[in-house]
Amino acid sequence: MTLPLRVTVAPERADAAPGDNLTFDVSVRNASDIVEHYGVELLGLPDGATVRTEPDVAKLRPSEAGTLTVRVTLPVQPPAPAGTYVVGALVRSKYRHDVSRCVEIPVELAAVERITVQATPEVVTGGRAAQYTIEITNGGNAPVRLYLAATDPERRVSATFRPPSVDLPPGTSARALLTVQAPLPWNREKQRQLSITATPDLPGAAAGSGTASFVQKPRFASKFAKVAGIGAAVLILAAAVAVPTLLASRDKDKDPGPVAANTAAVVVPTLPSAAGPSAVASSAASTPASQAASPPAASAEASTAAPTGSTNGSGTARDVDLTGPKDGVIPGDAFRANGFLVSADPGAIEVSGCEDARGAAVVTDPDGTRFLTSSTADDPTVCHTVPLMIDFLVDAPAGAIAVTPVDPDALEMDVVYRDLRRTTEPTLAVTAAKAAAHQGIDFVLIRPRSADGAATAPVALKAIRVAPLGG
Structure with missing residues (x-):
């Protein structure tokens, strides 16, 4: 038909x-x-x-x-x-x-390769070693196996990834822990620029890349400077004592009369405390008891200059007000003095229009409530439902934490430990025993609770209590 x-x-x-x-x-x-x-x-x-x-x-x-x-x-x-x-x-x-x-x-x-690499934090200041969390995303349309590497222009940095490679289906992300080591500089601070690459196992395929910075402090140089300062102070003190004595001895040889007795009474000048420990000890030996009884002014100033909320010698917890900065987008290292960095993590929950939101901001609600939340890098009023990362410094992992939110029933917390174990804490708290069992807390992700995976409530935090590991 x-x-x-x-x-x-x-x-x-x-x-x-x-x-x-x-x-x-x-x-x-x-x-x-x-x-x-x-x-x-x-x-x-x-x-x-x-x-x-x-x-x-x-x-x-x-x-x-x-x-x-x-x-x-x-x-x-x-x-x-x-x-x-x-x-x-x-x-x-x-x-x-x-x-x-x-x-x-x-x-x-055709297959499209779109690999992105993001380091958190972007800058680490430390000594011989540092750690970063590397997020690798496959934005292409084909599955890939990626091999991770990190180099610096001087090739003085050795890098170790855990795991060293990742398998990513299209549209997915994975994380790896990067540990870097480099020789300490002797006399000045050294900033090493790291180039991080994720290379597909296919011949000729383009690699994804990202950057990070490793700032090293010259620790030994500072010790030598202290020793040199103390030595210079001792020489100054010796000169201050020896020169008047030699002058008095010469005058005595020239004129042994009554005037010589008066010239022998030389007053040794008091050295400032900056001359070093040896100079202070020598000065204290010639100071009357009535003057020694009162504490030096420099010591009193030092005792009042201690930062509020710092951890004391016993390793007690410290309370950090997360609404301390003024309203607006804040730097990622705004809380570095408190031992952690903050940033948004758009890869944990998909929020439309917030794919590049990696900022953090302090905002005030119409009712006057102030809180720390996630945002884009240039607009503090958007993307508040993106999970917020609190990343503890590599040399100071947290030993216990408790986060205070605006709404305690709206959020939950993913905890990543130093041994790469991961748990979810609905109470926004981790005990000291639990943290110690996993070598301390590396970072946490605070995100809205949701049964279907959609972000429904803003991440709004007021404070955090942090205890050091082993405290």
Whole structure:
């Protein structure tokens, strides 16, 4: 039986990439003996593709032919998985559904590599070693295995990743712990710029890259400076004592009369406390008891200059007011003096329009409530439902924490320990025993509670209590 419909498609196949626009000309001939109205649709396109047909319907008399132009736009984000799609161009009568014809069109969608690498924190100040949390994201449309590496221009830094490689399906992320070591500088601070790469295991594939900074303090140089200062103070003190004595001895040899007795009574000048410990001890030996009984002014000033909330010698917990900074976006190291950094983490929960939100801000609600929350880097009023990361300094892991939120029933906390174990704490607290069992707390992610994975409440924090490891 001859079909009352003939269909051809040009081109017969297509090669494309995410975001491309494709055009197909569908030619239709009415082989029936009546007037027909034909429409066309494309079946089997990647998810997110859009289709537009011009005209919508071809009205054809018997033996008449017409062309319908079909325009296809492939999605950019998220990109459709790479591979071959067999697309069907289905042409059928609008009024007689038994009259139809389908022509297959192979569409080859190319693989797209879009690897991003983000280091948290971006800058670490320390001594011989430092640690970073590296987040690797596969924004492409094909699964990849990525091998991690870190280098510096001088090639003085050794890097260790745990794990050394990650397997990422399209549209997913993973984290690795980066530990770096480098020789300590002798006489000045050294900033080492790190280049972090995630290289696919496919030949010729482009690697993702990110940067971080490792600032090293010259610890030994400061000790030598102290020793040199003490030595200089001793020499000054010796000169202050020896020179008047020599002068008195010379005057005595010249004139042994009564005047010599007066010139021998030389007053040794008091050295300032900055001359060093030896100078202070020598000065104290010649100071009357009435003066020694009163404490030096420098010691009194030092005792009043101790920072509020600092950990004392017994290692007790400290309370940190997270609303201390003024309203607006704050630097990631605003709480460095308290032992941690803050930033938003858009990779933990997908929040529309907040894919690049990595900032933190202090804001005030209309009712006057102030709190710390997540935000973009330039707008403190948006992206408050993105999880907030509190990242403890590499040389000071937390031994116990308790976070005070605005709404205690709206948030929960993911805890990542130094041994890379992970737990979820609905109470926003971790005990000392639990932290000690996992070598201390590396960082925490505070996020809205939700049963379906959508962010429903803002991350709003007021304070945090932090105890040192082993305190």
